[in-house]
Amino acid sequence: MSADIVIAGAGIGGLTCALTLHEAGFRPRIVEAARQLRPIGVGINLLPHAVAELTALGLGDALAEVAVPTAEMAHFDRHGNRIWAEPRGLAAGHEWPQYSLHRGELQQILHDAVRDRLGPDAVRTGTALSSLAHDGDPLRITLRSSATGARTTEYADVLIGADGLHSAVRALLHPGEQPLPLWNGIRMWRGTAVGKPFLDGRTMVIAGSNATAKLVVYPISRRAERRGDALLNWVAEVRVGDPGPVEGAAWNRTGRLDDVLAHFTDWRLDRLGLDVPALMAATGEILEYPMVDREPLERWGSGRVTLLGDAAHPMYPIGSNGGSQAILDARALARALTASHSLPAGLRAYEQERTDPVNALVLAMRDMPADRLLQAVAQRAPDGFERAEDVLTTEELDSIDAAYRRTSGR
Missing domain, CATH: 3.30.9.30 (D-Amino Acid Oxidase; Chain A, domain 2)
Structure with missing residues (x-):
């Protein structure tokens, strides 16, 4: 199934997700709030x-x-x-x-591969997610320029929040959560x-x-x-x-x-x-x-929207898991979308596969x-x-x- 997929966040998880979705025949594109991707x-x-x-x-x-x-x-x-x-x-x-x-070299390897395979415009920097209407088909996404503050509206079949610890997508999906x-x-x-x-x-x-x-x-x-x-x-x-x-x-x-x-x-x-x-x-x-x-979530997404990596399950840096689990998320998500009869069903299948194992890891890290x-x-x-x-x-x-x-x- 082909679909237009927006990924918020050009970190390890978001870039891996774009590569995997492209390999599976989807049309992913990334929006990143930072104005420049640097190997930091x-x-x-x-x-x-x-x-x-x-x-x-x-x-x-x-x-x-x-x-x-x-x-x-x-x-x-x-x-x-x-x-x-x-x-x-x-x-x-x-x-x-x-x-x-x-970490910067890993991100550079992933970013170079995305540019080579998806094209030079696959990652749009200086672009932050501002709001989301996910009760229709397709999704209506409002993006804000980090430089000028100007807002634009775009449409997508799926939105994946891979935008890290302070995820804007997570905040929109779970407005009652402790913000800090x-x-x-x-x-x-x-x-x-x-x-x-x-x-x-x-x-x-x-x-x-x-x-x-x-x-x-x-x-x-x-x-x-x-x-x-x-x-x-x-x-x-x-x-x-x-x-x-x-x-x-x-x-x-x-x-x-x-x-x-x-x-x-x-x-x-x-x-x-x-x-x-x-x-x-x-x-x-x-x-x-x-x-x-953050406290583990029982569910990550809703409808045609889900989370990935630190946006879904930030954890203590113990056991070398942060980046590794984001990569596993990305691969599992593409497999689930490919195998499912609909996009929402694929996203829920992905969450069912990944939520319990990574939530258990979050709690195991706390035990130390x-x-x-x-x-x-x-x-x-x-x-x-x-x-x-x-x-x-x-x-x-x-x-x-x-x-x-x-x-x-x-």
């Missing part, structure tokens, strides 16, 4: 099942050119003592790698800096506890790796406030070095080859962000059992330890495995 952001992880979907779209070679295939994720205490680790991607027996790469995202009290700082490879050059390190201070570091550039360097993505997490609705949650908000460095002044993890203060000081731009999500155990290690052995088994029981160590199985699956 920091690192992102793609789980093997998301890599498989992008490879099926013909993007496997482009990903392999820029991304680092992550081989291991390992937890350490704040002194660099190893607590627990597991293989990832190919090293764990998956058919596809887990990739770590710069929900903060868990943890502040995150993020950045990238060129450094030396550490450990095997393919490990994601998680050290400390976010009850006091926690650090995540991993390499994200295959090009830097080929030069003998490492482009290191780092994320610092510190609990600084009480949970509740929060204003100002934006991925591109600039943070201050002094604010984050105050929590990591003496973090020199010699065993891992990481000088954390030096890494942070070498960072060109630091981003600051509250760890937020691995972080509770990292906090227990910090409390039981504040000055370090020789063996993890002297600090955590076998059952506690096994529970970390179980927690990541819950948060790293489909």
